[in-house]
Amino acid sequence: MSILVVGSIGLDTVKTPVEEHTDLVGGSASYAALSASFFTPVNLVGIVGSDFPESEFQFWKSRDIDTSGVQRVSGKTFRWSGEYAWDLNTRETRSIALNVFEHFRPALPPKYRESPFVLLANIAPKLQSHVLDQMERPRFVVADTMDLWIETTRADLEALLRRVDLLILNDSEAREITKETSLIRAGRKIRGFGPRYVAIKKGEHGALLFGQKEFFSCGAYPLEDIHDPTGAGDTFAGGLAGYVAAHAGEKVSFELLRKAMIYGSVLASFCVEAFSLDRLRKLTEKEIADRYQMFKLMSQFEALT
Amino acid sequence: MSILVVGSIGLDTVKTPVEEHTDLVGGSASYAALSASFFTPVNLVGIVGSDFPESEFQFWKSRDIDTSGVQRVSGKTFRWSGEYAWDLNTRETRSIALNVFEHFRPALPPKYRESPFVLLANIAPKLQSHVLDQMERPRFVVADTMDLWIETTRADLEALLRRVDLLILNDSEAREITKETSLIRAGRKIRGFGPRYVAIKKGEHGALLFGQKEFFSCGAYPLEDIHDPTGAGDTFAGGLAGYVAAHAGEKVSFELLRKAMIYGSVLASFCVEAFSLDRLRKLTEKEIADRYQMFKLMSQFEALT
Numbered sequence: 001m002s003i004l005v006v007g008s009i010g011l012d013t014v015k016t017p018v019e020e021h022t023d024l025v026g027g028s029a030s031y032a033a034l035s036a037s038f039f040t041p042v043n044l045v046g047i048v049g050s051d052f053p054e055s056e057f058q059f060w061k062s063r064d065i066d067t068s069g070v071q072r073v074s075g076k077t078f079r080w081s082g083e084y085a086w087d088l089n090t091r092e093t094r095s096i097a098l099n100v101f102e103h104f105r106p107a108l109p110p111k112y113r114e115s116p117f118v119l120l121a122n123i124a125p126k127l128q129s130h131v132l133d134q135m136e137r138p139r140f141v142v143a144d145t146m147d148l149w150i151e152t153t154r155a156d157l158e159a160l161l162r163r164v165d166l167l168i169l170n171d172s173e174a175r176e177i178t179k180e181t182s183l184i185r186a187g188r189k190i191r192g193f194g195p196r197y198v199a200i201k202k203g204e205h206g207a208l209l210f211g212q213k214e215f216f217s218c219g220a221y222p223l224e225d226i227h228d229p230t231g232a233g234d235t236f237a238g239g240l241a242g243y244v245a246a247h248a249g250e251k252v253s254f255e256l257l258r259k260a261m262i263y264g265s266v267l268a269s270f271c272v273e274a275f276s277l278d279r280l281r282k283l284t285e286k287e288i289a290d291r292y293q294m295f296k297l298m299s300q301f302e303a304l305t
Numbered sequence: 306m307s308i309l310v311v312g313s314i315g316l317d318t319v320k321t322p323v324e325e326h327t328d329l330v331g332g333s334a335s336y337a338a339l340s341a342s343f344f345t346p347v348n349l350v351g352i353v354g355s356d357f358p359e360s361e362f363q364f365w366k367s368r369d370i371d372t373s374g375v376q377r378v379s380g381k382t383f384r385w386s387g388e389y390a391w392d393l394n395t396r397e398t399r400s401i402a403l404n405v406f407e408h409f410r411p412a413l414p415p416k417y418r419e420s421p422f423v424l425l426a427n428i429a430p431k432l433q434s435h436v437l438d439q440m441e442r443p444r445f446v447v448a449d450t451m452d453l454w455i456e457t458t459r460a461d462l463e464a465l466l467r468r469v470d471l472l473i474l475n476d477s478e479a480r481e482i483t484k485e486t487s488l489i490r491a492g493r494k495i496r497g498f499g500p501r502y503v504a505i506k507k508g509e510h511g512a513l514l515f516g517q518k519e520f521f522s523c524g525a526y527p528l529e530d531i532h533d534p535t536g537a538g539d540t541f542a543g544g545l546a547g548y549v550a551a552h553a554g555e556k557v558s559f560e561l562l563r564k565a566m567i568y569g570s571v572l573a574s575f576c577v578e579a580f581s582l583d584r585l586r587k588l589t590e591k592e593i594a595d596r597y598q599m600f601k602l603m604s605q606f607e608a609l610t
Contacts, residue, residue, distance in 0.1 A: 087486040181392040183509065184527040204488065205510035206524070215603050217524030219511070222489040258606035298520050299604055301563035 002066075003245040004138075005033040005238065006045035006106055006131045007121025009070070011052070013081035014230050014275060016088065024276035025056055027078065028121035028144065031234035034280050035267045036119065036242025037063040038288060043112045045069035045131065049077040049100040059281070068109045075100045088226050089203070108134045117245035120164075121234055122146050125156040132163055140252050142166045142241040143195075144234065150177045161194035165252070168237050170201045183208060197257060199240070201233055209261050214254040218261055219299060221269035221291060228275040232268045235280065239267030266291045307371075308550040309443075310338040310543065311350035311411055311436045312426025314375070316357070318386035319535050319580060321393065329581035330361055332383065333426035333449065336539035339585050340572045341424065341547030342368040343593060348417045350374035350436065354382035354405040364586070373414045380405045393531055394508070413439045422550035425469075426539055427451050430461040437468055445557050447471045447546040448500075449539065455482045466499035470557070473542050475506045488513060502562060504545070506538055514566050519559040523566055524604060526574035526596060533580040537573045540585065544572030571596045 007029030013022045029046045036042050042065040052072065060067050078101035081094040106127055113136050120128035120143040128143055143164045149157050150173060161167060167190060169177070174186040177193075183200055187210035190198045198210045206219040243260040244252055266288055273279045312334030318327045334351045341347050347370040357377065365372050383406035386399040411432055418441050425433035425448040433448055448469045454462050455478060462482075466472060472495060474482070479491040482498075488505055492515035495503045503515045511524040548565040549557055571593055578584045 089486075181394075182529055182531070185529050188529075202510060205507060206522070208524075208527075215527050216606070217511070217527070217603050218606070219513075219522030219524070222513075222520050222522070224487060224490050224493070226487070262606050296607060298522050299606075301521070301523070301560075301567050301604075302601060 001116050001245050001248070002041040002043055003036055003117040003119055003241055004043045004045065004069075004108075004112055004115035004131075004135070005029055005036060005119045005121060005241075006128070007032055007123050007234070008078055008101060009046040009048050009052070010078035010080050010101075012079070012230065012276065013094075014228055015083040015094075016228060017084065017086050019227070019275070021275050025053070026080065026231060026276060028123065028231075028234040030277065031231035031271065031280075032119055032121040032144075032238030032241070033060070033065050034063065034277055035235040035238030035271070036245070037065050038239070038267065038283070038285065039242035039246040039263070040117075042066065042242070043069055043115050045106050045108060045112070047071045047073060047078075047100050047104045049073060049075045052077045069106075069112055071104075071107075073100050082230070084229065088229055091229075106131050106134075116140070117241065117248070118142065119237060119241040120144065120160075121237060125149050125153055125160040129156070129160050129163070140165050140244060140248065142168065142237065142244070144168045144237045145173065147173050147176060158193060164195045166197040166199060166257070167195040168199045168201065168233075168240070170203070170233060174198075174200045197254075199261065201236060203232075207236070207261055207265060209257055211254045211257075216254070216258045216261060218265060218295070221265060221295065222298065223269060223272065226272045229272050230276070232271050235271040236264040236268040238264075240264030262292060262295050263288070266295065306421050306550050306553070307346040307348055308341055308422040308424055308546055309348045309350065309413075309417055309420035309436075309440070310334055310341060310424045310426060310546075311433070312337055312428050312539070313383055313406060314351040314353050314357070315383035315385055315406075317384070317535065317581065318399075319533055320388040320399075321533060322389065322391050324532070324580070326580050330358070331385065331536060331581060333428065333536075333539040335582065336536035336576065336585075337424055337426040337449075337543030337546070338365070338370050339368065339582055340540040340543030340576070341550070342370050343544070343572065343588070343590065344547035344551040344568070345422075347371065347547070348374055348420055350411050350413060350417070352376040352378060352383075352405050352409045354378060354380045357382045374411075374417055376409075376412075378405050387535070389534065393534055396534075411436050411439075421445070422546065422553070423447065424542060424546040425449065425465075426542060430454050430458055430465040434461070434465050434468070445470050445549060445553065447473065447542065447549070449473045449542045450478065452478050452481060463498060469500045471502040471504060471562070472500040473504045473506065473538075473545070475508070475538060479503075479505045502559075504566065506541060508537075512541070512566055512570060514562060516559045516562075521559070521563045521566060523570060523600070526570060526600065527603065528574060528577065531577045534577050535581070537576050540576040541569040541573040543569075545569030567597060567600050568593070571600065
């Protein structure tokens with residue numbers, strides 16, 4: 001079934017210790033939507049300026065990503081520029097220009113309002129809530145967030161969390177929002193804020209998933225060379241939510257979420273192999289299936305098949 | 306089959322943000338031997354002073370740990386004192402007194418020399434090599450090490466590594482010895498120093514195992530409360546090596562090592578639940594089996610049974 005994906009769409013400048021590239025298509029929704037599209041049709045919501053490449057709309061169309069919810073307005077597209085440290089584990093934002101994003105109010109086309117699945121990729125919690133306000137009882141809502149919103153719009157974020165089924169955030173954010181040092185305590189505590197499920201991303205260390213009593217832990221795919229970590233978290237969220245939308249039966253079970261975590265990890269592992277969306281653009285279903293098998297091989301210790 | 310375990314035996318003073326305890330039985334061999342004893346008989350090699358409690362020898366006997374290789378000499382036992390930071394993730398050594406350990410030369414009783422399995426728990430690489438010199442073609446040699454030896458006795462360590470089947474070290478040590486930031490590159494590179502297998506411990510993030518082409522990744526058991534991390538790595542090594550000694554057939558396969566990594570993780574997860582060896586002293590086989598099942602539940606994403 002289709003999934004609605006809302007978030008930022010931007011043009012990035014990314015500098016690693018090895019390379020620098022400008023005007024890359026980026027933003028949380030760009031990564032998440034493309035990642036989800038490997039599993040299910042996507043209804044995309046966002047905003048771009050007149051400088052945004054028309055070719056990207058053609059590409060979205062080819063991927064069964066509906067763009068009737070993407071506003072194109074006069075002015076410049078949202079721009080972000082960042083630089084990674086030598087080990088690619090930390091990055092510094094060099095500049096942000098909101099541009100057309102400054103006055104963005106997501107407006108859902110009528111046909112989007114019944115999307116049964118929703119991924120609120122990383123944008124301000126108020127905008128994420130505004131999208132939910134326009135929807136008719138979605139079955140499963142996934143939200144991603146970041147430290148900025150925990151620090152600056154905590155009340156908005158807490159209001160959102162009461163309406164979310166699965167929250168995705170990274171390890172430092174989980175610690176920040178709960179003031180707990182143990183990720184296990186943090187994950188469980190965040191469930192108290194509203195979400196039935198919480199996924200904590202740990203980068204090279206994999207990810208954790210918390211349910212009411214259930215717990216799941218998975219490693220990251222063993223990559224020797226990472227070229228650009230930008231968008232890995234968004235890609236993880238998109239793959240996870242897209243897999244859920246494609247395979248959920250009557251209800252979204254913890255067993256389904258386990259597999260979705262692996263598919264999210266698989267997609268994220270491809271994302272970082274090249275700058276921007278370059279690796280995902282040419283990704284095949286066969287490559288996804290092969291890497292899923294690798295995840296089985298690397299994590300199972302009984303009854304290997 | 307029996308396993309020879311050599312390492313330090315000491316009396317520790319441990320301070321956490323919550324508690325402080327003195328004169329705790331500790332040292333790499335104490336943790337490793339007790340952990341291994343849950344799987345197989347142990348031949349222990351070490352040295353203690355006249356102040357070391359006789360009761361510990363009685364306890365070892367009750368656990369099928371042979372102590373004919375433990376020298377008791379006049380003088381004081383090796384002492385270590387450490388203090389943990391607020392999050393228990395980092396610690397500072399407050400004092401070390403080598404005492405009788407200063408002139409320790411491990412001498413194996415004749416009956417130990419044919420032990421088919423060996424765990425060289427963390428001590429100076431020269432002492433570890435000296436133990437191997439006295440042995441008759443052991444089938445599988447596991448060695449643990451630490452940053453101190455990488456920094457101060459690198460040549461000794463490299464000489465040792467050429468004689469080791471499985472090296473265990475933690476993530477920061479793996480990065481230090483290889484000058485690689487990627488743990489995946491580090492793990493593979495360390496195999497080039499000699500060991501056929503390399504296990505990298507990542508604390509709360511679990512552990513990785515590298516073979517020639519094989520790779521295995523496991524999470525850590527989800528503990529909300531950790532009381533004392535001291536000895537967790539030694540306990541991991543002991544559980545892993547003990548399980549291998551108990552279950553190896555003709556050869557030590559990667560499949561066996563996968564399970565051994567889980568048992569090492571299970572034992573380590575109990576170790577940190579109390580100070581010193583307190584939790585391990587009263588651990589039961591049923592508790593180990595139950596936690597192993599929990600590891601299956603938390604890490605499998607297909608064909609859950």
